[in-house]
Amino acid sequence: xxxxxxxxxxxxxxxxxxxERPMHPYEISTTLRERGxxxxxxxxxxxxxxxxxALQKHGxxxxxxxxxxxxxxxxxxxxxxxxxxxxxxxxxxxxLSTPVRxxxxxxxxxxxxxxxxxxxxxxxxxxxVEKLRAEVDTxxxxxxxxxxxxxxxxxxxxxxxxxRMLRAEEEFVTQLSRDIRSSALPGTKAWGRVHELIAAxxxxxxxxxxxxxxxGEEGRALLPPEPSS
Amino acid sequence: xxxxxxxxxxxxxxxxxxxERPMHPYEISTTLRERGxxxxxxxxxxxxxxxxxALQKHGxxxxxxxxxxxxxxxxxxxxxxxxxxxxxxxxxxxxLSTPVRxxxxxxxxxxxxxxxxxxxxxxxxxxxVEKLRAEVDTxxxxxxxxxxxxxxxxxxxxxxxxxRMLRAEEEFVTQLSRDIRSSALPGTKAWGRVHELIAAxxxxxxxxxxxxxxxGEEGRALLPPEPSS
DNA sequence: TGGCAAATACTCCATCGCGAGTAATCGACA
DNA sequence: TGTCGATTACTCGCGATGGAGTATTTGCCA
Numbered sequence: 199x200x201x202x203x204x205x206x207x208x209x210x211x212x213x214x215x216x217x218e219r220p221m222h223p224y225e226i227s228t229t230l231r232e233r234g235x236x237x238x239x240x241x242x243x244x245x246x247x248x249x250x251x252a253l254q255k256h257g258x259x260x261x262x263x264x265x266x267x268x269x270x271x272x273x274x275x276x277x278x279x280x281x282x283x284x285x286x287x288x289x290x291x292x293x294l295s296t297p298v299r300x301x302x303x304x305x306x307x308x309x310x311x312x313x314x315x316x317x318x319x320x321x322x323x324x325x326x327v328e329k330l331r332a333e334v335d336t337x338x339x340x341x342x343x344x345x346x347x348x349x350x351x352x353x354x355x356x357x358x359x360x361x362r363m364l365r366a367e368e369e370f371v372t373q374l375s376r377d378i379r380s381s382a383l384p385g386t387k388a389w390g391r392v393h394e395l396i397a398a399x400x401x402x403x404x405x406x407x408x409x410x411x412x413x414g415e416e417g418r419a420l421l422p423p424e425p426s427s
Numbered sequence: 428x429x430x431x432x433x434x435x436x437x438x439x440x441x442x443x444x445x446x447e448r449p450m451h452p453y454e455i456s457t458t459l460r461e462r463g464x465x466x467x468x469x470x471x472x473x474x475x476x477x478x479x480x481a482l483q484k485h486g487x488x489x490x491x492x493x494x495x496x497x498x499x500x501x502x503x504x505x506x507x508x509x510x511x512x513x514x515x516x517x518x519x520x521x522x523l524s525t526p527v528r529x530x531x532x533x534x535x536x537x538x539x540x541x542x543x544x545x546x547x548x549x550x551x552x553x554x555x556v557e558k559l560r561a562e563v564d565t566x567x568x569x570x571x572x573x574x575x576x577x578x579x580x581x582x583x584x585x586x587x588x589x590x591r592m593l594r595a596e597e598e599f600v601t602q603l604s605r606d607i608r609s610s611a612l613p614g615t616k617a618w619g620r621v622h623e624l625i626a627a628x629x630x631x632x633x634x635x636x637x638x639x640x641x642x643g644e645e646g647r648a649l650l651p652p653e654p655s656s
Numbered sequence: 657t658g659g660c661a662a663a664t665a666c667t668c669c670a671t672c673g674c675g676a677g678t679a680a681t682c683g684a685c686a
Numbered sequence: 687t688g689t690c691g692a693t694t695a696c697t698c699g700c701g702a703t704g705g706a707g708t709a710t711t712t713g714c715c716a
Contacts, residue, residue, distance in 0.1 A: 240673095243674090248674095287542070300529065350613040356534045359603075403448050481701095502665070
C-alpha cells in the first residue's frame with residue numbers, strides 16, 4: 199500500500215483549496231489554475247474527479263450539497279473534515295521533510311547512453327542544453343511577470359526552485375557533453391571503438407566474448423567482476 | 428497517446444539487454460540488477476512482464492523458444508527485432524536530447540507550504556537537508572566502491588548526475604530554510620501572521636475577506652489580481 | 657539425510673492515471 | 687435573431703503500475 203489513503207499529490211492540492219472554503223471540483227480546478235499550481239502539481243480532470251471521490255471515501259472530505267443550474271450537470275460542493283485537515287498537515291510535512299527517490303528520464307537515458315556512439319550522444323546532449331536554456335527563460339519570464347504583479351516570492355518559490363534545478367542540470371549536461379567529445383570521461387575510447395566495430399559488422403556478442411582482444415586494456419571493464427579477495 | 432508504443436522506460440532497458448543477446452525476462456531482471464540499472468530505472472516484476480508482452484505485441488521483440496528445466500515455470504527467451512533496435516536508438520536519443528517536465532514531490536510541497544506556519548516549514552526543511560546529506564553519502568560510497576572495482580565512469584555517470592542534483596537541492600533547501608527563519612523571503616511576515624490569527628481562532632475566510640485589515644499592506648497579495656491597465 | 661533459507665521464474669489483480677469525449681450554457685457579434 | 691466559439695462541468699474506459707503471492711529447485715549446514 200502507498201502510505202497515504204490517497205496518494206496522488208493532486209489530492210493535497212484539493213485539500214488545500216477546501217481549507218479555505220467549500221468548493222465543487224470544477225471550481226477547485228480553476229482555482230488551482232489561477233494560482234499557477236498546475237505548473238507544480240499535475241492536474242487533469244480524470245484524476246481530479248477520482249481523487250475527490252477517493253478523499254470522500256476515506257472521510258477526508260464531505261459532500262455538502264448538489265445544486266444544478268438549468269439542465270447542466272449537477273455540481274457537488276465538498277467541505278474538508280477534521281481528518282482531512284490533519285491529513286493535509288501531516289502529508290505536507292512529509293513532502294517537505296522527506297526526499298523520495300524519483301526516477302527521471304535523463305537518469306534512464308544516461309544509464310543506457312553506451313547504446314549510442316559517443317559522438318552522437320555528445321550532440322544529443324548539446325541539443326538538450328539548448329532546450330534547457332529555453333525552458334529556463336520561459337520560467338524566468340513567468341516569474342518576473344508575477345513579481346511585477348506584486349505576488350510575493352512565498353507564492354513563487356516552487357518556480358525559483360525549478361529554475362535552480364534546471365540550471366544545475368544544464369551545467370552538468372554541458373560539462374558531460376564536453377568530456378565525451380574530449381574523451382576526458384573514463385571509458386570513452388573503448389566506447390567509441392565498440393561502436394566502430396559494430397558499424398564494421400562485428401557483433402556485440404563477439405566483442406563481449408573477448409573484450410581484451412578487441413579493446414585492449416580498456417576492455418577489462420567488460421569482463422565479469424573479479425572475485426573480491 | 429503516449430508517443431512511444433511502450434512508454435515505460437523499463438522497456439528501453441529490456442531492449443538494451445536484448446541487443447547484447449537473447450534472454451528470458453528473469454535473466455533480464457538479474458542482468459539489470461547486476462549492472463546497477465535498477466537504481467536509475469524502476470524495476471519490478473509486474474511491470475517487467477507486462478512490458479515484455481507489450482514489446483512483443485508491437486513487434487519490437489520476438490519469442491524464440493520456451494524451455495523448461497524440471498517442472499519449473501517455463502522460460503521464454505526473447506530476441507530483439509530490427510524494429511526493436513530502431514526503437515531503442517530513437518527512444519534513447521529522445522531521452523538524452525529532450526527534457527520532459529517531471530513533477531517532483533518537493534515542488535508540490537513548496538507550492539503549498541503556505542498551509543503550515545513558517546517556523547514549522549523551516550524546521551521541516553532542516554530535516555530534509557539532513558536526509559539529503561545522508562543520501563549523498565550513500566550514493567558517493569557506492570560510486571567510490573564501483574570505481575575501485577575498475578568500473579569506468581561511463582557506466583556510473585547516472586550516479587554522478589544524481590549526486591549533482593541532490594547537492595543542488597540541498598543548497599536550495601538550506602538557503603530557503605534560512606530565508607524563512609530570517610523573514611528574508613518576501614511574504615514571510617504576513618504568512619506568519621495569518622497562522623497566528625488562525626491559531627487564535629480567526630477563520631481563514633474572514634482573513635481573506637479583508638486581508639488589508641488583518642495583514643496591512645502585505646495583505647494586498649491576497650486580493651484578486653488588479654485588472655492590467 | 658533432513659530440513660530450511662535463498663534463489664529462480666513468474667502470475668495475478670486491485671487500483672490509478674490519463675486524456676479524449678460529451679453535453680449543456682453563455683456571450684458577443686453581425 | 688442566429689450561430690459560433692469559449693466556458694462550464696463532468697464521464698468513461700483502457701491501459702499501466704506495483705507489490706503480494708506461488709511454486710519449484712538449489713545450496714548448505716548440522
